[in-house]
Amino acid sequence: MNDATPKPEKSDGTVGRTLAVLDRVAEFGRPVRFAELLPVCDLPKATLYRFLQTLTNQGMLAFDEDRQTYRPGLRLVRLAHAAWAQSSLAPIAAPFLDQLSKETGQTLHLAQLDQGMVLYVDKRNASHPVEMFSQSGKVGPAYCTGVGKAMLAYLPEDALQNALTRQSFHRFTEHTLTDATSLRAELENIRKRGFAWDDEEHEPGIRCIAAPILSPQGRVLGALSITSGQPDGQKQLETYAPLILETAEKIAKAASDWRFPEQKRAD
Amino acid sequence: MNDATPKPEKSDGTVGRTLAVLDRVAEFGRPVRFAELLPVCDLPKATLYRFLQTLTNQGMLAFDEDRQTYRPGLRLVRLAHAAWAQSSLAPIAAPFLDQLSKETGQTLHLAQLDQGMVLYVDKRNASHPVEMFSQSGKVGPAYCTGVGKAMLAYLPEDALQNALTRQSFHRFTEHTLTDATSLRAELENIRKRGFAWDDEEHEPGIRCIAAPILSPQGRVLGALSITSGQPDGQKQLETYAPLILETAEKIAKAASDWRFPEQKRAD
C-alpha cells in the first residue's frame, strides 16, 4: 500500500481546472483582464472564456463591466467565514492570544500551513504597531518566516520534502536562507531548541520568535509568533520563549480537546 | 431585454453543482458527514461522493479522517482575502470607519448586499480592535436589519423585486416586519429620511441607525450602521444621523474615485 501510485496526475477534471483559474485571478491581487489571464492559465481562449463566465455567474468572481476586469467575488468571503471558523485554529486560539497579547504587549501572529505556504489566520497588534503586512487570509513564504520554519521543522519527511519543492527561496534580505540544505540545517536547530527565530530573514528590521503548535500525536497544527521591530529585539524576545511555548502548548491542548484539524494530504 | 428568458435555469454544469455542494457544507456551520449532506444536496450518492472528493483534494473542503466529516477548507480563507481586499468596500472604508469609531465610540458595521442577504465586510467594536473573518463574512437578513433596509431602499425596482423574493420574513421579534408590503412602506420612509432605523427588529434590545452608501450614479454600494444596546438608544443614535450620513458620503466618494464595485447581477 505504499504510494507506488502510477498516476501522479490528479487534475480533478473540469472543477479542478476552473478553480485553478480562480487562483490565478486571486494571485494578481488586482482586477485582471481576460488577456492578462490567458497567458498564465495555459488554457485555450474559448475554454478560459467559458470558465470565467461560469465563475462569474457563480459569484466566485465579479466582473467589472466598465473596465472589463475580473476579481474574486464576495461569495468567497461568505464561504471563508465558515472556513475560518471551522478549519482554522483561530477561534480556539483566540482567548490564548488575547492573554499573550496582554502579557507581552507585542504583535502576535497565528499561522497554519497551506500548500507549503504560511497562511496567517489571526493576529494581535502591538500597542505600538509595527510596520508590516499581514492579516487573516494573507499568505507568506514558509522558508523565511518564524512561523513557517517552526512548522516545517516538525513536518514528517515526506510532507517536508513536498513543502520544500514549493519554496521559491527568494532572497528577501541578506539573512534569508536561500537553499534547501541550509534550511534543513536550520530546521534541525529549531527542533533542538523547540522554537524558531526569524532574524530579519523576511523583512529588514523585523525579528520574531515562533513556536509550533503540535497535536498530541506530534502533528503540525500551526504556529504562533511574537514579533519585534526593535533593534534589540532578539534579547527581548528571548525572554518570551517560555511564555510562547507555554501558550502554544495550551492552544494545542485546547485544539485536540475539540477537534483535530486535518492536514492537507501531501498530494 | 427584459428577462423573458425561457431558461430560468442556469445550472452552470459540473462546476456549478459542485460549488453548490460547497455552500451546503458551509451552511451547516459545523463539520458534516456524508450522510447528512446527501438529503440536502439532491444528488445521487455516487455523484455527491465524487464532488466531495474533488472539493477535498482541491482544498476547498477539509476532511477529518477520524470523524469522517467535511468542513470548508483553508484555501477559501486565502481566496477570500483577495476577494475582501478587492471586491469589498472594507479597505476603502477603513480609515473612515476608524474615524467614526473614534468620534462615536460605538459599534459599527459595514455591509454589502450578496444574494439578497446582508454580508458584513467590516466592523468596529466598542472595545476590541479589528477582527477579520470573525465578523466579516458573516451574513444576516436584509429585511430586518438597519444596513439591509438602507440598501434595499435604494435598489432599482427589478433588483428589489428579486431581493424581496429571497427574504424569509421570519419574525425575530415583535417589531419585525413580516411581509413585503409593510417592508415596502418602510423603505419609502427610509428614502424620505435618507437613513434607516432598526428598532429591535432583529434582536431584542438592539437598535441601530444605518445609512446607504451610494455611488454618484445612485447605485447601492453598501451600507454603514451604528449600533446601540442602550434602552435610550434611539435618542442617542439620532444625534449621530448627520455624522453617519456624512461618513457614508465620504466612503462613496472614496470608492468611486478608485473603482466601482460591480453589483452582483440580479440573476
Added chain:
DNA sequence: ATTTTAGTTCCAAATATTGAAACCGTGTTT
C-alpha cells in the same frame, strides 16, 4: 481605410460526467 488586438461564438469530435447497482466494512438487531 486598413490592420491589429481583444473578446465572443460555433460546432463536431473527444472526453468526462453520470448514477444505478453492486460492493464492502462495521456495528446492530434478532
Added chain:
DNA sequence: AAACACGGTTTCAATATTTGGAACTAAAAT
C-alpha cells in the same frame, strides 16, 4: 452467531458535457 442495516466506496456502460480550433465581431491603433 447469523442476519441485517447503515454508511461509505467502487464499477462501468450510456450519455451529456466539455473541448478548443477556427471563424467572427467590435473596438482600437496605425
